[in-house]
Amino acid sequence: MTDKIPEPDIHYLQKVLLEMLAIPSPTGFTDTIVRYVAERLEELGIPYELTRRGTIRATLKGRKDSPDRAVSAHLDTIGASVRAFQDNGRLSLAPVGCWSSRFAEGSRVSVFTDTGVIRGSVLPLMASGHAFNTAVDQMPISWDHVELRLDAYCATKADCESLGVNIGDFVAFDPLPEFTESGHISARHLDDKAGVAALLASLKAIVESGAEPPIDCHPLFTITEEIGSGAAAAIPWDVSEFVGIDIAPVAPGQQSSEHAVSVAMQDSGGPYDYHLSRHLLKLAGEHELPVRRDLFRYYFSDAHSAITAGHDSRTALLAFGCDATHGYERTHIDSLKALSRLLVAYVLSPPVFASDAKPGNASLEKFSHQIEHDAQMESDTRVPTVDSLLSK
DSSP states (O other): OOOOOOOOOHHHHHHHHHHHHTSOOBTTOOHHHHHHHHHHHHHHTOOEEEOSSOOEEEOBOOSEEEEEEEEEEEOOBOEEEEEEEOTTSOEEEEEESSOOGGGTTTOEEEEEOSSOEEEEEEEESSOOHHHHGGGGGGOOOSGGGEEEEESSOOOSHHHHHHTTOOTTOEEEEOOOOEEOTTSEEEETTHHHHHHHHHHHHHHHHHHHHTOOOSEEEEEEEESOGGGTOTTTTTOOTTEEEEEEEEEEEESTTOOOOTTSEEEEEEETTEEOOHHHHHHHHHHHHHTTOOEEEEEOTTOOOHHHHHHHTTOOOEEEEEEEEEESTTSSEEEEHHHHHHHHHHHHHHHTSOOSOGGGGSTTTOOGGGSOOSSOHHHHHTSOTTSOOHHHHHTO
């Protein structure tokens, strides 16, 4: 019988999620949320260190210090920055992260200048049906066809400059969170603050239970995932297993659900590690957690950035199911519960391969099997034998 795992505090998960959503953190503007998460780790008594730019690398000590494992969620979100001043005092925008201007239209935003914060709205260039009639429906969808209207007297380029607005100022989009009695959670920027909340809740459950992980685990909180470099410089050298935490698109053609945790088998960077992914699926089955397998064709994760940086780690990706990703996102507490519980089970599970503690020294005898070698060689009868080739 599988041992019962410590139960995450779901009220705590919801509390820290709501508090993080209130902290603007587009990529490049993450100092405040880094401080927030570091304070939560201090409350839990989990030691951490900061990289120069602010990635958090914590350590949850285990019975053995090698091989290590890491779990990573990202603190940065999509957003925008000021690209140009228009003659009419409106601002042109450039996206931070990869997302459509379609989802920016109508948003309330904060512009962070060197001296303060100015509120405003993002609008299509033709924003009034009373002025442009049906022409408003013909507007193309691109960042060249939206503008930022500041809530200040601003009718010329000079007005923009007098307000202290500068090219490159960060623009953060209001999250508009709503937690409903049905268990649904709607907001911008659930990617990846909901994943961060699930990770913090899992760490709290482990620490308060007194359970000791079998090996050291490094919770990582990265700050540049949305632009592709997230975990590239964050992983300690001895990490043999790296599990990213991110968002699972719920849409036609996808298998993910708002009521389950997804194990991603592949994303734009290719397949995840065979053995680590199946270890997670096995844990979900043992603990009766709702789980889905899925492929994410159009995004990368922190795990991909770690591999492209040259880390020799097995990688996998856990994700909470979410509708309308990078738009006005919605998930369900069911998915976040399942994610947090699976993270607890994973951190308390043995390493997939203890021999990974000595990379480069493992013998072929200890090397992994996906399926037995002989069975794999015999699986395709279309492959000719040496004798048949020589007889021709």
